[in-house]
Each structure stands twice: as C-alpha cells, then as structure tokens.
Amino acid sequence: MSVQDILSAENELTHMLGAQQAVVLSTRIRLARNLDGMPFPGWAKAPQRKEIAERCVEALNQLPKFRRGHVLRMGELTDLDRAVLVERHLVSKELASGKFGAAVISKDQTCSVMINEEDHLRIQVVKAGWHLRGTWNIAEQLDDALGPNLKFAFSEKLGYLTACPTNVGTGLRASAMVHLPGLCLAGHMEKVSRALSQDGLAVRGWLGEGTEAAGNIFQISNQQTLGLSEDAILRHLGGWIKNVVEQEWNARRKLATEEGDKFVDRLSRSLGVLRYARLLTSAESMNMLSHLRLACDMGCLPEERRHIVDRLMIEGQPAHVQMRQGGELDSDGRDLRRASVVREALRDFPELGPPTA
Amino acid sequence: MGCFLCLEMSQPLKCSLCEEAATVHLSQVVQGKVTKVHLCEACAQKGGATDPAIFQLADALTAPAVAPSLTCPHCGFTDIDFRKRGRLGCPDCWKTFGDALGGLLVKVQHEATHVGRAPAGVAPVGQMRHRLDAARSEMEVAIAAEDFEGAARLRDEIAQLELQLRNS
Numbered sequence: 319m320s321v322q323d324i325l326s327a328e329n330e331l332t333h334m335l336g337a338q339q340a341v342v343l344s345t346r347i348r349l350a351r352n353l354d355g356m357p358f359p360g361w362a363k364a365p366q367r368k369e370i371a372e373r374c375v376e377a378l379n380q381l382p383k384f385r386r387g388h389v390l391r392m393g394e395l396t397d398l399d400r401a402v403l404v405e406r407h408l409v410s411k412e413l414a415s416g417k418f419g420a421a422v423i424s425k426d427q428t429c430s431v432m433i434n435e436e437d438h439l440r441i442q443v444v445k446a447g448w449h450l451r452g453t454w455n456i457a458e459q460l461d462d463a464l465g466p467n468l469k470f471a472f473s474e475k476l477g478y479l480t481a482c483p484t485n486v487g488t489g490l491r492a493s494a495m496v497h498l499p500g501l502c503l504a505g506h507m508e509k510v511s512r513a514l515s516q517d518g519l520a521v522r523g524w525l526g527e528g529t530e531a532a533g534n535i536f537q538i539s540n541q542q543t544l545g546l547s548e549d550a551i552l553r554h555l556g557g558w559i560k561n562v563v564e565q566e567w568n569a570r571r572k573l574a575t576e577e578g579d580k581f582v583d584r585l586s587r588s589l590g591v592l593r594y595a596r597l598l599t600s601a602e603s604m605n606m607l608s609h610l611r612l613a614c615d616m617g618c619l620p621e622e623r624r625h626i627v628d629r630l631m632i633e634g635q636p637a638h639v640q641m642r643q644g645g646e647l648d649s650d651g652r653d654l655r656r657a658s659v660v661r662e663a664l665r666d667f668p669e670l671g672p673p674t675a
Numbered sequence: 676m677g678c679f680l681c682l683e684m685s686q687p688l689k690c691s692l693c694e695e696a697a698t699v700h701l702s703q704v705v706q707g708k709v710t711k712v713h714l715c716e717a718c719a720q721k722g723g724a725t726d727p728a729i730f731q732l733a734d735a736l737t738a739p740a741v742a743p744s745l746t747c748p749h750c751g752f753t754d755i756d757f758r759k760r761g762r763l764g765c766p767d768c769w770k771t772f773g774d775a776l777g778g779l780l781v782k783v784q785h786e787a788t789h790v791g792r793a794p795a796g797v798a799p800v801g802q803m804r805h806r807l808d809a810a811r812s813e814m815e816v817a818i819a820a821e822d823f824e825g826a827a828r829l830r831d832e833i834a835q836l837e838l839q840l841r842n843s
Contacts, residue, residue, distance in 0.1 A: 352766055354766060355749075355767075356765065357752075357765040358764060360762055361756075361763075361764035462795065465794045473769060473789075474793075474800050475788055475789060476773065477789030477791060478789075479766040479769050481762040482761065482762045483779055483783055484783050484784070486784070486789075487786075487789045487791065488789070488791045515688060516688060542784055542786070543784065544787070545788055545789070545790055547791040547792075547808045547809075548791050549805075549808060549812070
C-alpha cells in the first residue's frame with residue numbers, strides 16, 4: 319500500500335465537501351495517550367520506540383475502524399511521501415521527521431493515529447464540515463476500544479499523562495479549520511484572533527503552528543487541557559466557532575453590499591489570473607482560490623464548483639504538485655506545474671455573476 | 676507540535692495592564708464566573724498590589740520552575756533535561772516533577788487538577804467529577820424544559836455524587 323493509493327482513494331476531505339461547508343472546512347479531534355510504564359518517544363531508546371510502535375500497531379489493527387486501512391512506517395517512506403502526508407494533515411511535521419514514527423490510517427481517512435510522535439499515541443479524527451459532537455464521539459469510541467489492550471498512563475489528579483505539560487489532563491485538542499476571507503478583507507482578523515486567544519483558544523495558519531494563514535484559512539483550537547472536562551472544552555470551542563461563523567457571514571454580506579461591483583471585480587480578477595497564469599506560487603494560488611471559494615459561497619459562482627476549488631487548495635501544495643509530476647521539482651518547476659493543473663481544472667468555469675447569498 | 680514554548684511564541688498574550696507580552700496568567704472563579712487575567716512580569720510584581728495571589732505567583736515563576744537535582748527513578752530523566760527539552764521523560768516523571776511543575780501548570784493551563792474522562796475501571800473520582808459536571812448541565816436543561824421530575828432525579832444524583840466526592 320503506497321502513499322499514492324491514499325491520495326487517489328476517495329476520502330473525507332477531498333470527496334465529502336458539500337453545501338454546508340461554507341465557512342468551516344473541517345472539524346478535528348485529537349487525543350494524546352501514552353502507555354503506562356514506557357518512556358515518552360522523545361526520551362525512549364530505539365528498541366523501546368520499536369516496541370511501543372509494535373504494541374500500538376497491533377492494538378489498532380484489531381479495531382474494526384482500521385480494517386482494510388493503512389499502516390505507514392515513516393522510516394520506510396521517501397521524503398516526498400512524508401511531505402504529502404503532512405500536507406494532507408494525516409501526520410504532523412514532527413512525526414514525519416523521525417525514523418520510528420508510524421501512522422495507522424482508516425480506509426476512509428477519517429481516523430489517523432500517529433505513533434511515537436511527542437506522545438506514544440495521538441488519536442486523530444477529522445470530518446469535513448462542522449461536526450464537533452460527531453467527531454468527538456468517534457474519538458471517544460476509539461479511546462474506549464483501545465483501553466483494554468493498551469494500559470494508558472493516567473493519574474487521578476492530573477488525568478492522562480503526556481510528555482508536555484500543555485497536553486496533560488484530557489489530552490484533548492479540538493479544532494475547526496475555518497475559511498475567513500470576509501473578516502480578512504474587512505481587516506477584522508487581528509481583532510478576532512486576539513479575542514479568541516484571550517479566551518483560551520489558539521489561532522494558527524492552515525498547516526498548524528508557525529505557519530502563515532495562506533488562503534485566509536485558520537485553525538482554531540482549545541489551549542487548556544487540564545481542569546476542564548471534555549464536554550466543557552467542546553462547548554467552549556463550539557460557542558466561539560458559532561460566533562466566528564456569524565461574524566464571517568456579516569463581514570461577507572457587508573462587503574458585498576458596500577463594495578458592489580468592486581467586490582465582484584476583485585473576485586473575478588482572481589479567476590482571470592488563475593485561468594491564464596503560467597507560473598503560480600503556492601501562496602498566490604491559495605489566496606486567489608480563497609476568492610473563488612468566497613465567490614461560490616456568495617452565489618457569484620455555482621455552488622457545485624466549490625469542491626473543485628477545495629481540491630485545488632489541497633493539490634496545489636508543493637509536495638502534492640511534485641507527487642503528481644512523479645518526482646521532485648525545483649521551485650520554478652512547481653510553479654509551472656501548479657499553474658497548469660489549476661488552468662486545466664478551471665478551464666470551463668463560468669464568469670462571475672452578482673452575489674445572491 | 677504542542678510544546679508550550681511554541682504555543683506561547685505563536686500566540687503571545689498581551690499584559691492586561693500594559694502592552695508587554697504577558698507571562699503570568701490568572702484565572703479566578705467567583706460564583707461560577709471565570710475571570711482571566713494576563714500580566715507581564717513587571718505588572719504582576721507591582722500592579723497587582725490589590726491581589727496577594729499575584730505576588731505569590733510571580734514569586735513562583737521567578738524562582739526556577741523545577742528545583743535542581745531531581746531525577747526520575749524510573750527513567751533517569753532530570754530537571755536539567757526538562758529545562759532543555761520542555762517535555763518529560765516518562766509518565767512516572769509526573770510523580771517526581773509534579774509538585775515542582777505546579778507553578779508551570781497554572782501558568783500554561785490555569786488549573787492544576789484533572790476533570791474529565793478516565794480509563795474504564797480507573798479513578799472513580801475523575802469519573803464522578805465528570806458525571807457531576809454533566810448532571811449539572813443536564814439539570815439546567817431539564818429545568819428550562821420544565822421537566823421537573825427529571826430535574827429532581829438529577830438533583831438527587833448530584834447530591835449523591837457530591838457526598839461521595841467529599842468522602843473520597
């Protein structure tokens with residue numbers, strides 16, 4: 319089973335995008351868990367890390383959720399394979415950079431468990447759109463199902479014990495990937511970001527920590543994992559996401575009304591560039607695809623075109639472009655290839671009409 | 676991923692009193708209402724004169740986060756390792772370094788005690804706290820829906836849980 323098979327298979331993020339995903343692209347739950355009595359991956363010796371990986375893979379393979387899934391050992395993959403998995407959010411940069419890391423991924427790619435990352439296990443569940451409770455329920459079931467086979471390190475006072483103090487307690491990181499072009503264009507994003515971080519939520523760029531918010535896409539997640547129940551963490555995040563979605567729609571409608579022709583002109587120019595450019599950098603294409611996504615949400619373009627835009631956002635990333643080409647490309651080569659993929663996909667896009675949303 | 680150093684660098688909070696980066700974070704719960712205060716070290720030491728807790732916290736932070744020469748008997752990890760890496764060596768390290776990390780936990784987590792899920796058959800206290808949390812919100816919903824029979828049942832369950840928790 320190769321990484322190429324994972325990319326070409328129908329999966330949650332590239333094939334399940336429907337009308338309700340205008341602002342929230344995806345919902346993600348992550349649980350950090352560790353095996354009792356074993357050193358954390360960053361401190362464990364090579365044979366211990368190997369043992370941890372074997373025990374975890376064996377336990378995961380017994381779960382129905384991972385039947386006909388994929389087991390990927392980082393040490394057996396090429397640099398490009400690993401980079402593609404990072405761009406897909408199936409594994410983290412940290413896991414991809416180590417030799418002993420492994421990932422077990424369900425067939426539909428909604429569940430991926432990282433082994434030997436910062437903690438022994440990072441159980442991740444992702445759903446397209448905004449489904450906080452549904453996503454949580456799957457993660458909770460996986461946690462319960464793994465419990466009998468793997469004894470998790472747990473203390474009554476501190477909860478689930480993790481390598482880093484930022485994850486101890488519930489080990490839960492709940493997040494939403496949100497597309498906020500309205501708030502960005504209106505210049506409100508900094509204010510929103512500050513309000514969120516003051517209330518204990520982290521706002522990051524689309525590839526996680528330390529990355530830029532390419533394409534006006536942000537990841538919003540809880541910071542606190544100790545002293546709040548899972549339910550309280552989810553309610554807190556859920557309340558804020560609802561609020562951010564409302565504010566985003568207000569900003570979009572205000573822009574469309576106040577700017578009138580300028581609004582449609584701005585989005586149309588992005589379509590023009592994307593359809594005819596011969597070289598496209600990753601950042602430029604992300605920002606312009608963000609405009610097209612906004613055009614679909616606002617009714618300027620038919621809504622059924624949105625999934626094409628979403629797919630291009632994922633497939634226009636550097637490693638994806640190279641994987642499609644079949645090998646490594648330099649930066650100019652990638653820009654050339656990216657532009658041709660985008661041109662081809664947008665060839666029959668119609669002209670933008672006035673907003674109707 | 677998830678290191679507290681990175682988290683703080685990517686999302687610096689500003690001091691509630693001045694524009695400096697906040698390094699002291701306080702949460703206060705009064706009658707169920709949570710108030711959070713973020714202070715820079717200077718303001719924590721001078722501006723927080725009205726709240727003695729701010730002084731205590733500032734002291735805890737200016738002192739070394741982990742007292743020197745602690746070693747985990749299980750994996751050999753030391754406090755020096757923690758200062759270098761920001762992560763612990765094994766789950767047992769929490770026993771060795773737990774007390775010394777108390778100040779840091781309050782700083783990054785605002786709280787020091789787990790409330791939430793527990794593995795099956797382990798830690799009934801944690802589970803009881805979790806259930807108590809849920810029962811309280813369920814009771815609110817029941818009252819709002821005028822389901823007084825359900826609310827009474829939940830009230831009894833809450834009283835029972837509170838009693839068990841007090842005795843544990």
